[in-house]
Amino acid sequence: MSWISTLTWPQWLLLGAVPLGIILLYFLKLRREPVEVPSTYLWARTVEDLHVNSLLQRLRRNLLLLLQLLAVLLAALALLRPGHRGETSGQGRSVHLLDTSASMLTADVPDDASRFAKAKRLIGERIDLMNDTDQSMLVTFNDRAEVLQSFTSDRRRLRDALARAEVTNRPTDILGALKAADGLANPKRSSEVGDVNDVQVADALNADLLLFSDGGFQPATEFDLGNLTPEYISIGRETVANLAITAFSAERNVEKPSEVQAFATVINYGTSESSSTVSLFVEDSLIDASTVSLEPGEETGVSFTMDSEEAVSLRLVLETKDPFMLDNVAYAGLTPMKTVSVLLITEGNTPLELGLSTEKSAKICIKDVQFPSYLETDEYKQRADAGVDDLIIYDRCSPETMPTTNTFFIGALPPNADAGVAATDGAESVSATGDANVADGVSDGVTADADSKGWRWATPPGPVVLIDLDRTHPLMRYLEVYSLLIFSGRAIEGPPGMSELIDADVGPMLCIAPRDGYQDLVLGFDIISLDEDGLTQANTNWYAERSWPVFVLNVLRYLAGAAEASGAPSYRPGETVRVRVESALEEVQIGRVGTELKKMRPGPSGVVEVVDTESVGNYRVEADGKLADLFAVNLFDPRESDLGALPSVDLGYEAVEAVTGGVESRREYWRILLIGVLIMLAAEWWLYAKRVA
Incomplete structure (x- = not known):
């Protein structure tokens, strides 16, 4: 039998005052109204009550009182959420590592919108099953790690942190998340190993390392887990069909600056043959299209030629639907001729x-x-x-x-x-x-x-x-x-x-x-x-x-070099982009095409640092209402496009096999107690109504 409190201590104190108030009501006597009668013989009991007319009276045995107190007791027990579950291997401390990289957007899991949604649901279930003595922390990671909640036993704070977690378009790097968990579970020493003055600065704190991911990251083979006990909860299927654009660029022909050449690479990461139409758009206008048909693991290049002397934004689209749509679109641009x-x-x-x-x-x-x-x-x-x-x-x-x-x-x-x-x-x-x-x-x-x-x-x-x-x-x-x-x-x-x-x-x-x-x-x-x-x-x-x-x-x-650097550079989501503009400009407007541009001020050297690059697309840099520069943000990451969830991952010096991610079911008794409360209240009402009648 285990208990999960749903109230804080002040709330419990308030609930404890309820039965005391019920008992005090039974100590109080009803105030009698004086009545004139011709003879008191027939009203002996009424006269006796008048003789002892005081504030309190002796508490008598009363079934109504017992039923009311029993109802309050059952309600308090229900708020403690009594239940039962089998023995677990947990150590009372757990670190939840939640993968928020681009591949977690894949929609290949039943009953959930995406892999990320399933991972959040599984973590939420584990938070709900925590005891009062259990402690957990939540760390999200993509190409960088973020501690959303440090170790705590407060389930509400953990749920709030989990609700704040959002999936991104970024690639994956687990090393930062492992270092964050290691810093809390494996206390460091005061100096280098071998130093005679070396001392341990704190006691080691064992913890379960629960990794919720599809395994699409570089193996962390040289990382020492120390007191962390890893468990890999695999999210997603091992085989997923996916046709991806892994490269896309556009350049002006050096011999003919008005001629634009666009090149792209398409790879089939699935396990069966796949084909699709590849469409090239300038702004929102379809310019050209081609067809690709690839065997599993095969890649091909596609190219397009068009005429344009102006700066343009290009978009390449795979006209096919698969579980991962982020790599079905790629962006490129042609910067304006250099002034x-x-x-x-x-x-x-x-x-x-x-x-x-x-x-x-x-x-x-x-x-x-x-x-x-x-x-x-x-x-x-x-x-x-x-x-x-x-x-x-x-x-x-x-x-x-x-x-x-x-x-x-x-x-x-x-x-x-x-x-x-x-x-x-x-x-x-x-x-x-x-x-x-x-x-x-x-x-x-x-x-x-x-x-x-x-x-x-x-x-x-x-x-x-x-x-x-x-x-x-x-x-x-x-x-x-x-x-x-x-x-x-x-x-x-x-x-x-x-x-x-x-x-x-x-x-x-x-x-x-x-x-x-x-x-x-x-x-x-x-x-x-x-x-x-x-x-x-x-x-x-x-x-x-x-x-x-x-x-x-x-x-x-x-x-003079006016035709140089005509192809807009491409960056990864979340990467800081440094744009150099004329130092004489006091203000520029920068933003993704189709969204509102944000005003920014160049530094002394004419450099503007753009950090809001989470979304893929073409980005414009304007000055005085004129286009000054262009750059693109694309995924272009083979690890994210290769969607098969790995059956095992290398963490530290061991290979951790994947588990299903389900948690042991818990048998709850609070519903039965609430039914008992309703029965007690119904019985109390029936008995009271009978006495009054």
């Missing part, structure tokens, strides 16, 4: 400035136009050394030293610190100050130093006819230049590794070469030049052709 900073140094070049100001270029380019005299300022030198700009365009001018960024020289050559070429009469170039001076060692088309490895003019100025171009290079994409008129230009020779992009009848006219991690692009003719009177004149009709804004846009995308 690049361009420094243009020129005496004046309207066609180039217009090319940098077209609708498409303006979306990705922030330009700063300066005169060649700016090259002599300290501001420029600091700017060039720090690599603040993504691209510097030198129009008919050249700096003393190369900046730490990519460059584009128009009608001028990069400085050659290693060439050591003496200046001679020949082709002229405009210096930083705008004066005409001698170019790098060219006299009537003859080089002054054949061993020079730097940039140099190979021919003197003269009319140019373009004859070929490298169509495979990203800078030459969509270009037609054979009809261009060029009044004056010079062939280029450059350092090792130089690539010729446009060839003319006199030699290479547009070349690109690497430089310590950067790239330098050199054009052998001017767009705008000056006549003998110093007046501006056109040196080519390229700026009037359709290919000119296309070329400028290609320069921004490839050389």
Whole structure:
């Protein structure tokens, strides 16, 4: 026989006052009303009561009193919940480890909505069967552990903690939960083992370790359980059909930035063949679909191609229903074209400035136009050394030293610190100050130093006819230049590794070469030049052709890096995401697509830390109403998608076999006692009614 109290001590004291009040009512006498009668002979008993008219009277044997007291006693016994159960192996202390990882969302258990719901129900049953001397604690774990309730014998607090437990979309790591249980059941020592001063700081407290999980976690083989006695309650079936998306990404084609390529991996984790339609959505619009059919354990890749120059949110869906729907959907995104900073140094070049100001270029380019005299300022030198700009365009001018960024020289050559070429009469170039001076060692088309490895003019100025171009290079994409008129230009020779992009009848006219991690692009003719009177004149009709804004846009995308990092990064649920935005922004709005965006303030370095990433989906980062960045949150965890519940798990240095999770039934007697209370009250009422009648 065991008892489970349902009342607190103050409530028991209040209940104990009830029988005392009933007994006091029987000590009290009824107040009699005086009645005048002609003779008192027939009213002897009434006269006797009047003679002893006092507050209390002697308690007589009264069946009504006994029935009332018996009813109160039976009710008190019922509140103690008497019952009986067999002997158990429990140690009086138990640690409930509840798995709240994504796989516990699987709906493969009868009578419960999910594995998590069943685990909570089983823990609740064990809490209900606790004795007053039993103590339990509740720890939930996914990729991190949380102690919802430390050791207590208060069943109400344990039930409240259990009600607060929620399943997540996170992966599983049990080590943190084991350490939390170990810290309470296995007291540590004051120093390292072997130290002469080493002492035990507390007595060891044995406890039952009850693990409610499907076993989908990495074995904790090197963990010492110590005083913990493990018991693995397996939740779920050992074989579950599941078709899962384990990878999904989208990238722009480097050769064609407007072309988007999406790739995904689908795996069959079930034990039978499975097939499904794979649908690709942009926002909420269906773009394309494919069909997959996989044998057990087989995986395949699917790919899609679409055209989009804008930032988009992609969603890939397996059009099939299985017990675990979380891995049937995957998310990816294309970030907006990177906004690049361009420094243009020129005496004046309207066609180039217009090319940098077209609708498409303006979306990705922030330009700063300066005169060649700016090259002599300290501001420029600091700017060039720090690599603040993504691209510097030198129009008919050249700096003393190369900046730490990519460059584009128009009608001028990069400085050659290693060439050591003496200046001679020949082709002229405009210096930083705008004066005409001698170019790098060219006299009537003859080089002054054949061993020079730097940039140099190979021919003197003269009319140019373009004859070929490298169509495979990203800078030459969509270009037609054979009809261009060029009044004056010079062939280029450059350092090792130089690539010729446009060839003319006199030699290479547009070349690109690497430089310590950067790239330098050199054009052998001017767009705008000056006549003998110093007046501006056109040196080519390229700026009037359709290919000119296309070329400028290609320069921004490839050389300035506007097309880099087009695929939005993907993170796991619950992972902290660090988003870098422009440090000048005082506030940004971040949130999952389809939900309300939350306002956040970037740090001093322009970094925003996003911690609210529990739900899978695409997340937007907006600034001043414009999209600034995108990232995705996906499960992508083979352990969570492989849903079969394990028959045993490795905890510590032993393999723990799974048990069903049921608890020994308890025979309750309180219902019988409540029936007895009702019988007592009915008998008391019948007897009272009979006496009154």
